[in-house]
Amino acid sequence: MQWIVHVDMDAYYVSCEIRDRPELAGAPVIVGHDPEAGPSRGVVLSASYAARAKGVRSALPVSLAATRCPEAVWIAPDFEKYERTAHDIRVLLRRHAARVVPLSIDEAALEVERPDPGSVRSWAAEIQAEVLRSLRLPCSLGASPFATVAKIATDQAKPAGIRVVPPEETAAFLRPLKVTAVPGIGPKTAERLHEIAIDTVGELADAPLPVLTSVLGRSAVGWRLLARGTPEPGLAELGPDQGPVQRSMDRTLARDSRDPAVLYPLLEQMAEGLGRDLRESSLRFQSVVVRLRWSDFGQLQHGRKLPAPTEGEAVLRREALKLAATLLARERDGAQRAVRRISLGVGDLSPAPPGQRALESFLAA
């Protein structure tokens, strides 16, 4: 019988840091930029379970986190360490499963053949023990024939747990959960469901389809099948492990500004950084988008698809500046808000053929 096992690291960034500083085990640890160290517009990236007990969560503004947990130990993020460790985790997982599909830096889905729930559980326990033994990191695992259910099971198992949901128990497992436990149902959708008296997955399962469609549109059928414990068959397989389809860079200004002398140099710097990143990854891009977030948190974006896959920082910089100029001109006719954050993204990525790269650098020289 084919199972999908979902592996999710517990408090990943914090666990990586505690591994290197074992004396912090059990302490309230926060990975993020300490607001004491200077003015910051940042948020918490990861909080240990001791910090979570004080109301600190990922994405909480650091200023609020410091108020809720003054005794916290703050550690600045070290993304290279987290990437390196993520690679080690994948290498370990690939030794145990025929197929491993990374879902994010700290999550992966595995395909595994096991005769019954008991043997899936012991297999998961071995993985968990080996991750702890050889990488000294805690993780949680969930198993089901269906990918989405495996992911939900993992969340229910946290921290450091294992939850196996046999197919015939799927409906009973899901029914009592809040709708927000389902990946893809976030705060907005949950609020609209609440308005029609649906708060749990069980209530979602029992709702008449036309009512559900009024809120969820054409995805109503799929959500209801899942809620009833009989997900669409496609969920019993892992999708293809496609490469990245877009890449972007975001910068929040230390202070909001609408001064071109501030905005354009920053954007050029971002184009350089993103362009370098693409070159190092041997990727070409065919679309460029600039997004501005204003001081009131409203957003405006403008993008352009290029005639052909392209590489080179010069093109990226030129396109980015043109798109930004369009956006700022649009705002000049409007409320004239100041910019809080600039995002520069590229999409329609494709691998750069090696010969082409040589020609590019020859022409650029």
Next chain:
DNA sequence: TCTGGGGTCCTAGGACCC
């Protein structure tokens, strides 16, 4: 001293072609 920096996927409308 409220609200980061990465991503994915979906929808909807207009342009354009047949």
Next chain:
DNA sequence: TCTGGGGTCCTAGGACCC
């Protein structure tokens, strides 16, 4: 002169996830 409807591409925007 009148004028359907399907298909696909492009752009903007939004919801969601870690």
